[in-house]
Amino acid sequence: MERITRQATKRTPFVDLNFPDGRLVISGEAYPEDAAAFFGPLVQAMREFLASGTTDVTVDIALLYFNSSATKALMVIFRLLEQTAARGRLVTVNWIHRPHDEAMAEFGEDFAQDFSYAKFVLVRRDAADVA
Numbered sequence: 001m002e003r004i005t006r007q008a009t010k011r012t013p014f015v016d017l018n019f020p021d022g023r024l025v026i027s028g029e030a031y032p033e034d035a036a037a038f039f040g041p042l043v044q045a046m047r048e049f050l051a052s053g054t055t056d057v058t059v060d061i062a063l064l065y066f067n068s069s070a071t072k073a074l075m076v077i078f079r080l081l082e083q084t085a086a087r088g089r090l091v092t093v094n095w096i097h098r099p100h101d102e103a104m105a106e107f108g109e110d111f112a113q114d115f116s117y118a119k120f121v122l123v124r125r126d127a128a129d130v131a
Helices: 035-052 068-086 102-112
Strands: 004-006 014-018 023-030 057-066 091-097 119-124
Touching: 004 035, 014 035, 035 068, 057 068, 068 091, 091 102, 102 119
Parallel strands: 023 057, 057 091, 091 119
Antiparallel strands: 004 014, 014 023
8 A cells, every 4th residue: 555644734633654664643633624534534544554464553643632523533543453453463552642741641541441452552752753
């Protein structure tokens, strides 16, 4: 699969789905007007990549803000990653949050509870260091 990159806008995050390297990055703010239109194609591409690939997968999520629609999309992505790890592929999710952003740290802790097979790591650093 080819790499998919989307530059951040005021309402949508930076996305770099580097399928050849198995590295996926989502960073910035995520409150698109139409979450299904924004995340739908990305989720479908990830679904295809995860179903057909064999490489290890590292996902860096460094969101500064996201709304409930983006939360639903993240949950779909996380479910796909967890299913992939359950099938034996090495999957690591790095939830990156700023040092003093306790709300984002708590979101990460909540998401981490849904993982049994994929490795979910809380990373405290400046989110700008990701992309």
